[in-house]
Amino acid sequence: MAISFSKTIETLLKNKKYSSLRDVLSSMNEADIAELFSDVKEESLPLLFRLLPKDLAADTFALMDSDEQELLIRGFSDNEIKEVFDELYVDDAVDIVEEMPANVVKRILQNTDSQTRSMINEILKYPEDSAGSLMTTDYISLRPKMTVQDAIKRIRRKIHEAETIYTCYVTDDNRKLLGYLSVRMLLLAQPDDKICDIMDETVICVHTLDDKENVAKDMNKYDFVAMPVVDDEGRLVGIVTFDDAIDVMQEEATEDIERMAAISPTEDSYFKTSDIKHAKNRIFWLLALMLSAAITGGILTKYEDATSAIPALAAFIPMLMSTGGNCGSQSSTLIISGMSTDEIKLKDYLKVAFMEFRVSLILSIVLAVLNGIRIWITEGDFLIALVVSLSIICIVIISQFIGCSLPMLAKKIKLDPAVMAAPLITTIVDAAAILIYFNIATRFFNI
Amino acid sequence: MAISFSKTIETLLKNKKYSSLRDVLSSMNEADIAELFSDVKEESLPLLFRLLPKDLAADTFALMDSDEQELLIRGFSDNEIKEVFDELYVDDAVDIVEEMPANVVKRILQNTDSQTRSMINEILKYPEDSAGSLMTTDYISLRPKMTVQDAIKRIRRKIHEAETIYTCYVTDDNRKLLGYLSVRMLLLAQPDDKICDIMDETVICVHTLDDKENVAKDMNKYDFVAMPVVDDEGRLVGIVTFDDAIDVMQEEATEDIERMAAISPTEDSYFKTSDIKHAKNRIFWLLALMLSAAITGGILTKYEDATSAIPALAAFIPMLMSTGGNCGSQSSTLIISGMSTDEIKLKDYLKVAFMEFRVSLILSIVLAVLNGIRIWITEGDFLIALVVSLSIICIVIISQFIGCSLPMLAKKIKLDPAVMAAPLITTIVDAAAILIYFNIATRFFNI
Numbered sequence: 001m002a003i004s005f006s007k008t009i010e011t012l013l014k015n016k017k018y019s020s021l022r023d024v025l026s027s028m029n030e031a032d033i034a035e036l037f038s039d040v041k042e043e044s045l046p047l048l049f050r051l052l053p054k055d056l057a058a059d060t061f062a063l064m065d066s067d068e069q070e071l072l073i074r075g076f077s078d079n080e081i082k083e084v085f086d087e088l089y090v091d092d093a094v095d096i097v098e099e100m101p102a103n104v105v106k107r108i109l110q111n112t113d114s115q116t117r118s119m120i121n122e123i124l125k126y127p128e129d130s131a132g133s134l135m136t137t138d139y140i141s142l143r144p145k146m147t148v149q150d151a152i153k154r155i156r157r158k159i160h161e162a163e164t165i166y167t168c169y170v171t172d173d174n175r176k177l178l179g180y181l182s183v184r185m186l187l188l189a190q191p192d193d194k195i196c197d198i199m200d201e202t203v204i205c206v207h208t209l210d211d212k213e214n215v216a217k218d219m220n221k222y223d224f225v226a227m228p229v230v231d232d233e234g235r236l237v238g239i240v241t242f243d244d245a246i247d248v249m250q251e252e253a254t255e256d257i258e259r260m261a262a263i264s265p266t267e268d269s270y271f272k273t274s275d276i277k278h279a280k281n282r283i284f285w286l287l288a289l290m291l292s293a294a295i296t297g298g299i300l301t302k303y304e305d306a307t308s309a310i311p312a313l314a315a316f317i318p319m320l321m322s323t324g325g326n327c328g329s330q331s332s333t334l335i336i337s338g339m340s341t342d343e344i345k346l347k348d349y350l351k352v353a354f355m356e357f358r359v360s361l362i363l364s365i366v367l368a369v370l371n372g373i374r375i376w377i378t379e380g381d382f383l384i385a386l387v388v389s390l391s392i393i394c395i396v397i398i399s400q401f402i403g404c405s406l407p408m409l410a411k412k413i414k415l416d417p418a419v420m421a422a423p424l425i426t427t428i429v430d431a432a433a434i435l436i437y438f439n440i441a442t443r444f445f446n447i
Numbered sequence: 448m449a450i451s452f453s454k455t456i457e458t459l460l461k462n463k464k465y466s467s468l469r470d471v472l473s474s475m476n477e478a479d480i481a482e483l484f485s486d487v488k489e490e491s492l493p494l495l496f497r498l499l500p501k502d503l504a505a506d507t508f509a510l511m512d513s514d515e516q517e518l519l520i521r522g523f524s525d526n527e528i529k530e531v532f533d534e535l536y537v538d539d540a541v542d543i544v545e546e547m548p549a550n551v552v553k554r555i556l557q558n559t560d561s562q563t564r565s566m567i568n569e570i571l572k573y574p575e576d577s578a579g580s581l582m583t584t585d586y587i588s589l590r591p592k593m594t595v596q597d598a599i600k601r602i603r604r605k606i607h608e609a610e611t612i613y614t615c616y617v618t619d620d621n622r623k624l625l626g627y628l629s630v631r632m633l634l635l636a637q638p639d640d641k642i643c644d645i646m647d648e649t650v651i652c653v654h655t656l657d658d659k660e661n662v663a664k665d666m667n668k669y670d671f672v673a674m675p676v677v678d679d680e681g682r683l684v685g686i687v688t689f690d691d692a693i694d695v696m697q698e699e700a701t702e703d704i705e706r707m708a709a710i711s712p713t714e715d716s717y718f719k720t721s722d723i724k725h726a727k728n729r730i731f732w733l734l735a736l737m738l739s740a741a742i743t744g745g746i747l748t749k750y751e752d753a754t755s756a757i758p759a760l761a762a763f764i765p766m767l768m769s770t771g772g773n774c775g776s777q778s779s780t781l782i783i784s785g786m787s788t789d790e791i792k793l794k795d796y797l798k799v800a801f802m803e804f805r806v807s808l809i810l811s812i813v814l815a816v817l818n819g820i821r822i823w824i825t826e827g828d829f830l831i832a833l834v835v836s837l838s839i840i841c842i843v844i845i846s847q848f849i850g851c852s853l854p855m856l857a858k859k860i861k862l863d864p865a866v867m868a869a870p871l872i873t874t875i876v877d878a879a880a881i882l883i884y885f886n887i888a889t890r891f892f893n894i
Contacts, residue, residue, distance in 0.1 A: 258784065298762065315747060326709055333707075
């Protein structure tokens with residue numbers, strides 16, 4: 001749908017139907033406009049953007065891709081920059097500034113009012129993955145002595161700047177966070193009630209330097225629309241809103257998946273990443289795993305005598321390696337995702353290992369019996385079938401043990417457990433599988 | 448922290464310090480109480496739960512594990528069931544009912560008021576993964592003719608039942624959705640303003656039968672705190688709140704990761720799944736992949752002559768298979784996660800394939816050169832080094848082609864792309880790697 005729609009818009013633009021275009025765009029949601037803008041030709045963008053009403057323009061701008069934002073800013077007059085950035089919430093402004101080249105940043109900061117500028121600079125100071133870097137300073141604070149009537153007056157005055165009015169924060173004269181008040185509580189109260197009497201004092205907050213992933217997790221746990229951020233002295237410095245928390249959760253999920261496939265995670269999206277960068281993100285693990293696989297190859301040559309004595313043995317190597325790898329990566333995946341949702345904790349190690357052991361018993365017996373029968377029938381050699389089946393039992397049990405242990409070990413030594421996923425587990429298990437197989441085979445065949 | 452805290456609570460309970468316990472619990476957030484309750488002994492739970500104030504009790508109950516919920520319900524009097532379930536939001540009540548055995552469900556439905564009961568039954572009718580099953584009917588609806596003053600009065604009256612008051616929905620006499628109104632808009636308006644004059648008519652809504660994953664995606668796109676759900680006639684039947692949308696997003700992410708590791712996804716958490724269920728979730732793919740790996744084994748035996756003529760060839764098989772598998776799974780992972788965030792669409796196939804081709808050229812050359820040199824030095828055999836290096840180039844290029852094509856093919860034929868992840872790709876690529884390797888080797892060595 002979006003495609004034909006963007007063509008219609010461009011036709012309207014070409015025929016200079018500006019007032020109709022303005023009507024169409026004004027009736028749309030900012031997220032849809034941003035999506036539409038990513039589909040139109042680059043040269044149409046500045047004109048289309050200028051057709052938007054002022055507040056819709058800023059909201060749309062915040063949702064556009066950084067490439068398009070840069071294109072627009074480069075074409076903006078100083079006054080246009082001022083208009084857009086003064087409308088933006090501070091956290092969105094910071095996100096944009098972070099993506100722009102230095103000369104564009106300079107122009108932006110020159111053309112915003114001094115208050116916005118100092119707030120942007122404040123947030124830019126915090127480390128990249130901290131709560132501070134994620135927060136906005138556009139929140140509503142109330143004083144404990146205010147009445148509900150005063151508070152509503154203040155909210156109405158601040159409503160255009162504040163990113164959320166659903167939760168207001170009560171602070172003392174030193175900005176120390178005392179409690180919070182939801183709109184729900186305000187609407188239920190009487191006009192003369194004192195804020196300090198109706199506010200909720202069970203304040204849950206995060207520190208400016210807390211990891212943004214934990215902030216998102218806490219917001220999800222408490223179902224918060226906004227989370228207050230305090231500094232070392234307990235002073236309120238900003239809030240993190242739920243839309244940013246959701247973005248963090250999604251980024252982290254994608255990062256985990258990429259790390260589990262032995263890719264170095266990147267902030268850029270697939271198409272925005274250059275070929276060289278793509279290659280860079282993948283080469284490290286490919287090389288490391290290639291070298292480890294060479295060790296497996298070395299082990300294989302050690303058993304050359306066995307395979308030349310009984311050539312049929314070689315046929316089962318890929319199947320044994322692959323089954324071991326799959327069992328190991330199933331276990332490691334379950335443990336990694338269990339740890340990322342905090343269901344599985346380090347202290348549960350014995351419980352996990354025992355659980356995986358029981359599951360591996362069931363799996364290994366089913367796989368061994370079915371496979372043993374298959375080999376016995378197709379190869380007509382009971383001894384080979386027995387050797388392969390026994391190997392499967394040992395390989396499955398050991399693979400699941402390795403698969404569940406390594407991610408927890410990684411966490412224990414403060415590494416990201418996602419690194420211990422399929423690729424690494426598979427490589428380790430491959431070597432183990434060959435060792436187990438030939439050890440069993442040499443015993444049975446006396447070679 | 449939680450551990451020692453739960454011990455303190457149990458000591459207080461043993462010493463019958465009920466009023467202090469009540470004070471401690473009342474000062475806590477419901478999410479923290481639910482976490483605490485999961486750490487205390489089962490037998491302490493009913494008593495502790497009864498110490499909670501009524502509204503906190505219901506909020507906490509909604510956040511507890513279903514095992515603990517069932518334990519409590521079984522101990523509840525009919526009156527206690529009524530008290531808790533009448534306090535719950537309908538969507539939470541439905542979530543609980545869905546997890547309970549039939550006899551418990553019967554007792555719950557017998558002891559809720561007829562309105563709640565009919566709303567629960569209404570939501571239970573919708574298919575499991577639909578917007579309808581996720582929604583709550585506890586929303587606030589307004590009429591277009593109301594004044595702002597009337598609206599605020601209505602909101603104050605409904606405030607205890609409504610799950611969110613941040614967005615109110617404007618409907619006509621037939622419940623048809625006409626527009627929405629945020630609390631922000633209400634606070635900005637004058638008391639005499641008509642709702643129909645200030646409401647936003649650009650209604651974005653979902654259908655009762657829409658997939659809940661798409662609902663969550665839309666809510667994320669539009670940064671909505673709540674999404675209205677309409678039926679075939681455009682009548683408002685409920686809303687989905689952001690906390691449920693976040694849960695859906697997390698479930699889907701976990702499901703994707705599990706599917707990518709060849710595990711059939713389950714709704715239950717790791718420890719709650721029985722051994723047999725764990726084994727069942729994993730056995731299908733293990734068997735399927737085991738059989739496919741047997742084919743690879745068959746191919747390998749076809750080249751027995753080659754390996755017995757030049758035994759050194761066998762040493763590189765694990766490395767070539769593993770490199771191919773890793774390249775293929777890197778590509779497939781990037782494509783799968785790109786498609787899940789809608790960055791990569793089916794129409795981008797040629798763009799993706801060309802990008803992966805360019806990246807595979809870079810990667811294959813780096814890997815081939817480094818590995819070729821290593822083999823030449825350690826084995827002292829230039830021809831073997833050349834054969835392995837040429838094989839690497841072909842294997843990497845083909846693996847990445849398979850890795851990026853299969854997930855998109857899956858999507859094209861309406862399968863879940865996540866099925867085409869590492870395990871399946873690895874198995875396919877293994878066979879391809881052996882074929883390529885021996886084809887090149889037999890050519891160079893004339894065997």
